[in-house]
Amino acid sequence: MNIEDLPLEALDLPHPAREELVLTxxxxxxxxxxxxxxxxxxxxxxxxxxxxxxxxxxxxxxxRSHMAKVLRESGVVRSEPHGRCRLLRLRRxxxxxxxxxxxDAVLGxxxxxx
Amino acid sequence: MNIEDLPLEALDLPHPAREELVLTxxxxxxxxxxxxxxxxxxxxxxxxxxxxxxxxxxxxxxxRSHMAKVLRESGVVRSEPHGRCRLLRLRRxxxxxxxxxxxDAVLGxxxxxx
DNA sequence: CTCATGGTTCCAAATCTTTCGAACCATATC
DNA sequence: GATATGGTTCGAAAGATTTGGAACCATGAG
Numbered sequence: 422m423n424i425e426d427l428p429l430e431a432l433d434l435p436h437p438a439r440e441e442l443v444l445t446x447x448x449x450x451x452x453x454x455x456x457x458x459x460x461x462x463x464x465x466x467x468x469x470x471x472x473x474x475x476x477x478x479x480x481x482x483x484x485r486s487h488m489a490k491v492l493r494e495s496g497v498v499r500s501e502p503h504g505r506c507r508l509l510r511l512r513r514x515x516x517x518x519x520x521x522x523x524x525d526a527v528l529g530x531x532x533x534x535x
Numbered sequence: 536m537n538i539e540d541l542p543l544e545a546l547d548l549p550h551p552a553r554e555e556l557v558l559t560x561x562x563x564x565x566x567x568x569x570x571x572x573x574x575x576x577x578x579x580x581x582x583x584x585x586x587x588x589x590x591x592x593x594x595x596x597x598x599r600s601h602m603a604k605v606l607r608e609s610g611v612v613r614s615e616p617h618g619r620c621r622l623l624r625l626r627r628x629x630x631x632x633x634x635x636x637x638x639d640a641v642l643g644x645x646x647x648x649x
Numbered sequence: 650c651t652c653a654t655g656g657t658t659c660c661a662a663a664t665c666t667t668t669c670g671a672a673c674c675a676t677a678t679c
Numbered sequence: 680g681a682t683a684t685g686g687t688t689c690g691a692a693a694g695a696t697t698t699g700g701a702a703c704c705a706t707g708a709g
């Protein structure tokens with residue numbers, strides 16, 4: 422059974438359903454360089470929050486958590502418990518369904534100097 | 536001679552050059568419902584600021600001007616003097632060159648309820 | 650069970666954005 | 680030239696977002 426098939430309620434933090442995604446909120450979530458950096462990092466596959474370079478240096482826990490929250494609440498990312506860590510997964514299919522081509526366009530752009 | 540061919544310095548307000556466009560700034564400019572509304576309105580062709588529905592109701596001049604400014608400074612829009620008015624023009628080619636597919640993806644989405 | 654780790658929540662401070670009045674500027678029309 | 684119109688700029692107030700410390704929670708490892 423795949424995590425995608427679980428009802429969203431099964432996860433311990435609230436995630437918007439696909440139909441609830443709002444374009445302006447998604448654009449806002451992606452409009453911050455650090456958050457966009459996280460998204461780029463998990464584009465190739467899910468990644469533990471603790472392993473994200475964009476979150477690592479010396480950023481306090483609460484700040485990192487807040488960044489993940491903005492991505493989660495906008496529906497860009499799914500955050501699932503994974504042992505002691507949290508796995509961040511890009512909600513590719515949901516985003517593609519609601520906003521076709523958007524993610525590819527955003528990720529397709531060379532990352533520097535954003 | 537086309538406005539597109541003029542050096543940016545020829546316009547009375549500063550516009551970033553194509554190479555200077557920054558993805559996160561563009562996304563931020565588009566992440567506000569009113570500003571996105573303006574962009575949708577000028578997607579089919581340039582439009583006078585004064586004719587934009589998104590700006591019309593009872594919004595004070597200074598507020599409207601500020602909204603146009605955010606779009607202009609991020610490079611989403613070119614604002615050219617046009618008689619007494621100002622013509623807003625979507626910087627399609629520049630955006631397409633820097634962020635291929637982004638604008639289509641953003642505009643392709645049904646506008647409601649964003 | 651105990652501890653370390655990774656993360657969340659709550660809260661307050663700092664920062665950034667938005668809003669809008671007032672003053673001002675430019676163009677078009679009379 | 681005078682006036683009306685559409686817009687900019689400035690500055691201040693209101694509102695949102697971001698940052699980070701402290702307390703807390705859950706899981707995995709010992």
